[in-house]
Amino acid sequence: xxxxxxxxxxxxxxxxxxxxxxxxxxxxxxxxxxxxxxxxxxxxxxxxxxxxxxxxxxxxxxxxxxxxxxxxxxxxxxxxxxxxxxxxxxxxxxxxxxxxxxxxxxxxxxxxxxxxxxxxxxxxxxxxxxxxxxxxxxxxxxxxxxxxxxxxxxxxxxxxxxxxxxxxxxxxxxxxxxxxxxxxxxxxxxxxxxxxxxxxxxxxxxxxxxxxxxxxxxxxxxxxxxxxxxxxxxxxxxxxxxxxxxxxxxxxxxxxxxxxxxxxxxxxxxxxxxxxxxxxxxxxxxxxxxxxxxxxxxxxxxxxxxxxxxxxxxxxxxxxxxxxxxxxxxxxxxxxxxxxxxxxxxxxxxxxxxxxxxxxxxxxxxxxxxxxxxxxxxxxxxxxxxxxxxxxxxxxxxxxxxxxxxxxxxxxxxxxxxxxxxxxxxxxxxxxxxxxxxxxxxxxxxxxxxxxxxxxxxxxxxxxxxxxxxxxxxxxxxxxxxxxxxxxxxxxxxxxxxxxxxxxxxx
Amino acid sequence: xxxxxxxxxxxxxxxxxxxxxxxxxxxxxxxxxxxxxxxxxxxxxxxxxxxxxxxxxxxxxxxxxxxxxxxxxxxxxxxxxxxxxxxxxxxxxxxxxxxxxxxxxxxxxxxxxxxxxxxxxxxxxxxxxxxxxxxxxxxxxxxxxxxxxxxxxxxxxxxxxxxxxxxxxxxxxxxxxxxxxxxxxxxxxxxxxxxxxxxxxxxxxxxxxxxxxxxxxxxxxxxxxxxxx
Numbered sequence: 001x002x003x004x005x006x007x008x009x010x011x012x013x014x015x016x017x018x019x020x021x022x023x024x025x026x027x028x029x030x031x032x033x034x035x036x037x038x039x040x041x042x043x044x045x046x047x048x049x050x051x052x053x054x055x056x057x058x059x060x061x062x063x064x065x066x067x068x069x070x071x072x073x074x075x076x077x078x079x080x081x082x083x084x085x086x087x088x089x090x091x092x093x094x095x096x097x098x099x100x101x102x103x104x105x106x107x108x109x110x111x112x113x114x115x116x117x118x119x120x121x122x123x124x125x126x127x128x129x130x131x132x133x134x135x136x137x138x139x140x141x142x143x144x145x146x147x148x149x150x151x152x153x154x155x156x157x158x159x160x161x162x163x164x165x166x167x168x169x170x171x172x173x174x175x176x177x178x179x180x181x182x183x184x185x186x187x188x189x190x191x192x193x194x195x196x197x198x199x200x201x202x203x204x205x206x207x208x209x210x211x212x213x214x215x216x217x218x219x220x221x222x223x224x225x226x227x228x229x230x231x232x233x234x235x236x237x238x239x240x241x242x243x244x245x246x247x248x249x250x251x252x253x254x255x256x257x258x259x260x261x262x263x264x265x266x267x268x269x270x271x272x273x274x275x276x277x278x279x280x281x282x283x284x285x286x287x288x289x290x291x292x293x294x295x296x297x298x299x300x301x302x303x304x305x306x307x308x309x310x311x312x313x314x315x316x317x318x319x320x321x322x323x324x325x326x327x328x329x330x331x332x333x334x335x336x337x338x339x340x341x342x343x344x345x346x347x348x349x350x351x352x353x354x355x356x357x358x359x360x361x362x363x364x365x366x367x368x369x370x371x372x373x374x375x376x377x378x379x380x381x382x383x384x385x386x387x388x389x390x391x392x393x394x395x396x397x398x399x400x401x402x403x404x405x406x407x408x409x410x411x412x413x414x415x416x417x418x419x420x421x422x423x424x425x426x427x428x429x430x431x432x433x434x435x436x437x438x439x440x441x442x443x444x445x446x447x448x449x450x451x452x453x454x455x456x457x458x459x460x461x462x463x464x465x466x467x468x469x470x471x472x473x474x475x476x477x478x479x480x481x482x483x484x485x486x487x488x489x490x491x492x493x494x495x496x497x498x499x500x501x502x503x504x505x506x507x
Numbered sequence: 508x509x510x511x512x513x514x515x516x517x518x519x520x521x522x523x524x525x526x527x528x529x530x531x532x533x534x535x536x537x538x539x540x541x542x543x544x545x546x547x548x549x550x551x552x553x554x555x556x557x558x559x560x561x562x563x564x565x566x567x568x569x570x571x572x573x574x575x576x577x578x579x580x581x582x583x584x585x586x587x588x589x590x591x592x593x594x595x596x597x598x599x600x601x602x603x604x605x606x607x608x609x610x611x612x613x614x615x616x617x618x619x620x621x622x623x624x625x626x627x628x629x630x631x632x633x634x635x636x637x638x639x640x641x642x643x644x645x646x647x648x649x650x651x652x653x654x655x656x657x658x659x660x661x662x663x664x665x666x667x668x669x670x671x672x673x674x675x676x677x678x679x680x681x682x683x684x685x686x687x688x689x690x691x692x693x694x695x696x697x698x699x700x701x702x703x704x705x706x707x708x709x710x711x712x713x714x715x716x717x718x719x720x721x722x723x724x725x726x727x728x729x730x731x732x733x734x735x736x
Contacts, residue, residue, distance in 0.1 A: 288591060289591065292591055292612055293521055293524070293612075295612075296524055296612040296613035296614070297523040297524050297527070298613075299613040299614070299615065300528070300613065300614070300615075300616060300619075301523065301526070301527050303527075303615045303617065304527045304616050307615075307616050307617055308530075308534070324615070327613070328613065331613050351595075351729065353700060353704075354704070355701060356704055356705065356708050358708055358711075358718065359707065359708065359726050360728070362711075362718075362720060362721050362726055363725075363726040363727075363728045365719070365720055366720075366725070379719045379720070381719060387701055387704075387705070392728045392729050393595055393728050396729075501699070501701055503701065503705050506664045506666055
């Protein structure tokens with residue numbers, strides 16, 4: 001037991017204190033004896049009561065009760081006639097004895113209770129101060145190590161050793177370094193139980209066996225952050241029970257400190273990510289501007305030559321046309337690369353709006369006219385398609401890339417089909433071409449970056465088109481895949497058909 | 508075109524782009540004026556009273572949108588904006604500030620010349636058309652609120668009608684979603700622009716030969732719609 005409960009009580013144990021009480025009474029009797037001649041008996045009673053009072057104040061309840069009885073006995077034996085006998089000549093002294101005893105006992109009780117309360121108040125104050133100190137240490141802690149240190153320091157002051165187990169993923173508790181001892185299977189089991197159920201697990205009967213006996217969950221507002229396993233150095237289970245409140249308080253302080261550290265870390269990461277994303281966006285946009293400007297010049301000037309009203313020699317006009325087409329191809333490549341870089345950003349901001357698929361398809365067909373070279377696309381959109389929540393600009397890119405591929409990889413007379421049907425809470429879109437198929441062994445990797453259907457093909461491209469489609473469709477929570485059909489090749493993708501907003505009809 | 512050759516102002520900081528844009532304008536028999544910054548462009552516009560402005564959005568001194576706002580406070584001259592593909596918000600800002608059309612970089616000279624012709628012709632076409640507008644096999648009489656397709660009358664709801672009238676009276680101009688929502692459904696409905704898309708789909712069903720390949724009611728993806736006469 002530490003000094004808390006022995007506050008103000010002299011050392012020496014209960015026997016010493018009782019002996020002191022006896023000695024005090026004997027001393028009172030000895031001092032009063034010579035005064036017997038000059039003092040009235042009533043005043044001698046007062047001296048004995050004073051002794052009882054002092055014993056109660058300084059030695060506690062037990063010695064005070066003993067002193068009360070002793071005082072009555074000694075008074076009777078030495079002072080009440082007949083002296084040196086317990087016999088009482090005058091019956092009225094019985095009243096004196098009764099009052100003396102009653103006053104002595106009540107005094108003993110009151111004074112002792114007051115002393116107890118003072119002691120308790122001091123103990124509570126010390127406990128509060130310790131908790132306050134640990135709370136302050138934890139509030140200022142910016143690392144896990146500091147929190148653990150503050151916790152250990154506090155517990156050691158209370159004759160307790162500890163292991164701090166922190167949640168690391170689902171159902172996994174990691175013992176922090178510097179724990180008291182390596183926890184055994186049984187202890188780990190208790191710890192897990194406390195963690196999972198979020199309640200204190202205590203095994204009083206094992207106090208003093210050197211293993212952890214109390215397991216306190218660290219319950220923070222958002223989740224249970226770990227378990228505090230406590231191994232007492234003392235052997236009395238009652239002592240542990242008395243510390244239960246303080247232990248729970250320090251466990252919740254620790255939990256809050258851990259939670260704060262966690263969110264600090266989250267905030268730091270978010271800040272870092274935002275800065276990264278800002279840098280990425282600004283690099284991409286300046287790169288995009290700096291590369292696009294010369295390409296615009298190249299396309300424009302070559303086109304001026306090729307299409308000018310003044311006739312050019314045929315070979316010069318052809319050269320100008322080739323320069324323009326190559327510059328445009330280069331621009332497509334650049335757009336693909338920049339788009340891919342943008343789509344790989346941690347969170348691509350989609351500008352999603354509710355719209356009919358027909359709108360996007362119509363715009364895409366117009367866009368694709370450039371690469372279609374007069375080829376027609378058979379479009380079949382089911383009549384019951386719902387409004388879809390799309391980023392139209394990105395979705396147009398998907399359609400254009402798929403149509404472009406269908407044109408590029410099939411012969412000029414092969415048909416190209418674009419269909420969309422509703423199926424199981426989704427919309428299934430297919431872009432197919434007749435004739436040429438995908439090489440079956442390449443299908444699985446086709447949507448990876450820089451992978452092309454055919455190696456070393458004379459068909460222009462670097463293999464980013466489908467990767468971009470995949471990234472865009474995935475950002476819309478859809479799936480995309482390729483397959484060969486009886487008639488040719490298809491790329492299909494799905495878009496989730498969630499509940500669109502209502503369109504109220506005009507009255 | 509009768510009268511003196513129209514003046515076109517090109518505001519673009521890249522001299523080589525300016526060069527071929529001016530070349531295309533000259534082919535369309537325009538007299539050209541060139542500026543490399545917003546300040547210079549505004550000064551030239553005030554002095555020369557151009558009939559057409561071609562404006563790059565990324566200028567060194569100020570934002571191109573600021574140019575349009577300032578210009579619009581005292582001039583209704585048609586403005587064609589040059590911008591990059593991925594910059595839809597910039598295009599919308601420019602159009603909402605009062606630009607008429609945009610071209611995405613890089614662009615071919617053929618396309619540029621077609622836009623220049625359309626913009627120069629627009630004022631004339633509008634004045635000539637009066638209340639009667641024709642596109643495809645559709646005829647729209649704004650004075651009588653009557654629409655016929657291949658001679659047969661087509662019934663439109665009041666909002667379909669006002670949407671169509673708005674588009675038809677701005678031929679070739681890109682009208683942003685926000686602008687159309689404000690005009691047809693009133694301000695405060697900008698978030699409900701699926702209405703616009705649904706109504707546009709209905710107009711196409713009623714008026715376009717092939718609604719999946721609209722020829723006249725054209726989508727400018729991510730920006731708005733354009734009526735192509």
